[in-house]
Amino acid sequence: GPNPQVSKGTHVLVPLGDSSPTGWKAELDEGVAEPLRGVAGCDHALWVGLTAPPTAPIGRYRLSIRTRTEAGEFAAPFEPENDVVVLFNPWCEEDSVYMEKTSDLSEYVLNESGRIFYGTEEQIAERAWNYGQFEPGVLEACLFILDRRGMPHSARGDPVMVARVVSAMVNSLDDSGVLVGNWTGDYSQGTNPSAWAGSVGIL
Numbered sequence: 724g725p726n727p728q729v730s731k732g733t734h735v736l737v738p739l740g741d742s743s744p745t746g747w748k749a750e751l752d753e754g755v756a757e758p759l760r761g762v763a764g765c766d767h768a769l770w771v772g773l774t775a776p777p778t779a780p781i782g783r784y785r786l787s788i789r790t791r792t793e794a795g796e797f798a799a800p801f802e803p804e805n806d807v808v809v810l811f812n813p814w815c816e817e818d819s820v821y822m823e824k825t826s827d828l829s830e831y832v833l834n835e836s837g838r839i840f841y842g843t844e845e846q847i848a849e850r851a852w853n854y855g856q857f858e859p860g861v862l863e864a865c866l867f868i869l870d871r872r873g874m875p876h877s878a879r880g881d882p883v884m885v886a887r888v889v890s891a892m893v894n895s896l897d898d899s900g901v902l903v904g905n906w907t908g909d910y911s912q913g914t915n916p917s918a919w920a921g922s923v924g925i926l
Contacts, residue, residue: 724782724876731877732780739771746776775809777818780879782866783808808862811882820882853921864926868892871899901925 727734737749752770785801813822813832822828839852855861869879874888892900902925903913910916919925 728877731875732880733876735784737773746778748772748774750774773807777812777815778880779809780876781809781811781885782869782876782879808866811885851920853923855921855923858923861923861926865889868901 724733729736732745735743735745735747737743737747739749739751742748750772752772784807786805786807787799787801789796789798811820812818813820813828815821822831835855835857836851836853838849840847840849842848869885869888869892872888872892874884878884891898893902894900895903905913
């Protein structure tokens with residue numbers, strides 16, 4: 724977020740080999756070391772495993788490494804390629820979105836396509852729909868939607884609150900959301916709903 728704070732869980736300091744008060748952990752993998760090619764004066768690398776707690780706010784975290792040696796301290800600058808994105812994890816038993824059944828995970832998380840139904844009570848039709856949750860740009864669009872609504876970053880560890888914000892932002896009414904409802908049949912100022920075949924193009 725624009726104003727990370729330790730007290731709100733949006734700025735996390737994780738000592739190597741220890742855990743932070745918020746449950747983040749950084750552990751050294753001493754069994755892995757390899758030369759850093761092309762870096763003068765560096766003959767090896769340290770591999771560190773970073774673990775977020777199940778209650779961590781979801782979103783994009785900037786990552787910086789601070790080192791301390793006899794020569795002094797150094798803090799690496801933030802670089803976009805080092806960003807870490809934290810999401811809810813239905814495979815983690817401690818996460819409130821945990822799903823025990825493999826069939827549920829396959830249907831509700833991993834399945835990229837499904838069917839939508841439309842029409843009237845007397846005449847219902849169906850067609851294929853591409854969810855595209857793993858397509859490039861979709862994750863960024865979803866995080867942008869949370870930012871556009873102004874959802875506090877510190878509240879993004881609650882899946883119920885995140886789901887409510889996303890549901891509200893699907894329509895544009897009152898909050899400049901994703902889609903405008905139109906039942907007039909005139910779509911000259913936008914896109915005919917039947918032209919969409921999936922969520923990726925809309926987002």
